[in-house]
Amino acid sequence: GQNIDQPTEMTATEGAIVQINCTYQTSGFNGLFWYQQHAGEAPTFLSYNVLDGLEEKGRFSSFLSRSKGYSYLLLKELQMKDSASYLCAFMDSNYQLIWGAGTKLIIKP
Amino acid sequence: IAGITQAPTSQILAAGRRMTLRCTQDMRHNAMYWYRQDLGLGLRLIHYSNTAGTTGKGEVPDGYSVSRANTDDFPLTLASAVPSQTSVYFCASMEREEAGELFFGEGSRLTVL
Numbered sequence: 001g002q003n004i005d006q007p008t009e010m011t012a013t014e015g016a017i018v019q020i021n022c023t024y025q026t027s028g029f030n031g032l033f034w035y036q037q038h039a040g041e042a043p044t045f046l047s048y049n050v051l052d053g054l055e056e057k058g059r060f061s062s063f064l065s066r067s068k069g070y071s072y073l074l075l076k077e078l079q080m081k082d083s084a085s086y087l088c089a090f091m092d093s094n095y096q097l098i099w100g101a102g103t104k105l106i107i108k109p
Numbered sequence: 110i111a112g113i114t115q116a117p118t119s120q121i122l123a124a125g126r127r128m129t130l131r132c133t134q135d136m137r138h139n140a141m142y143w144y145r146q147d148l149g150l151g152l153r154l155i156h157y158s159n160t161a162g163t164t165g166k167g168e169v170p171d172g173y174s175v176s177r178a179n180t181d182d183f184p185l186t187l188a189s190a191v192p193s194q195t196s197v198y199f200c201a202s203m204e205r206e207e208a209g210e211l212f213f214g215e216g217s218r219l220t221v222l
Contacts, residue, residue, distance in 0.1 A: 004151070031209055033209065033210075035211075041215070041216075042199060042213035042214060042215050042216055043152075043199075043211075043213050044213070045210045045211065045212075048209050048210065087151070087152070089151075089152075091209065096154060096157070096167070097152075097154070097211065098151075099151030099152040099153075100151050101149060101150055101151045102151065
C-alpha cells in the first residue's frame with residue numbers, strides 16, 4: 001500500500017531554524033514535493049526532489065532519501081510570515097500526487 | 110494574470126440539490142485535477158484529466174462527475190449534494206501529468222445543509 005506521514009503541528013521561534021519531517025511508503029515513486037499553504041489560501045509549490053540529496057532554495061531547503069522513504073523541509077531564519085501549513089506529497093507510479101495531512105507551523109516572536 | 114479561476118468562491122447548498130463548481134485555466138496545461146480538503150486530512154483527489162477529452166477517477170470520486178470538453182475548462186458536478194460533501198474544493202493544473210508542479214485555484218468553500 002501507499003502512505004505518507006508528517007507531524008500535525010510544530011512550534012518555532014522567529015529567527016530560528018526548523019525541520020519538518022515526512023516519511024512515506026510506496027512501490028512506485030516519481031518525486032517528493034513540498035507545498036506551503038497559508039490559512040484560507042491555496043497551496044503554493046516550494047520544492048521538488050527526485051534524486052537523493054539536498055536542494056537549497058534561499059531560506060528553504062529540502063532533502064530526500066529514497067532508500068529510507070524520508071524527506072525533510074528545512075526553514076532557516078524563520079519569519080512570522082512563515083506561519084503556515086506545509087504539505088508533503090509524493091508522486092506515485094501513475095503520476096498521481098499522494099498528500100500528507102500537512103504540518104501546521106506556528107512561529108512565535 | 111495567468112492562472113486558474115474557480116467559481117463560486119463560497120456556496121451554501123441544500124442537500125439533494127445539483128451543483129457545478131467551475132474551473133478555468135489559461136496556461137494551456139494538459140493535466141487538470143479536482144481535490145477536496147478537509148480538516149485533519151490531506152488533499153484527496155476526486156477526479157483528474159490528463160488531456161482534453163479524457164477523465165479519470167481519483168481516490169474519492171463517488172457523488173461527483175467531471176467533463177473536459179476543451180483544454181481550459183474542467184467543471185466538477187455534484188449531482189445530488191449530501192452533507193458529507195461539505196468541504197473546500199481546489200482545482201489544480203499541471204503542464205503535463207509527469208511535470209510535478211501543481212498550480213491551484215483559490216478554492217471553493219461548499220457547505221451542504
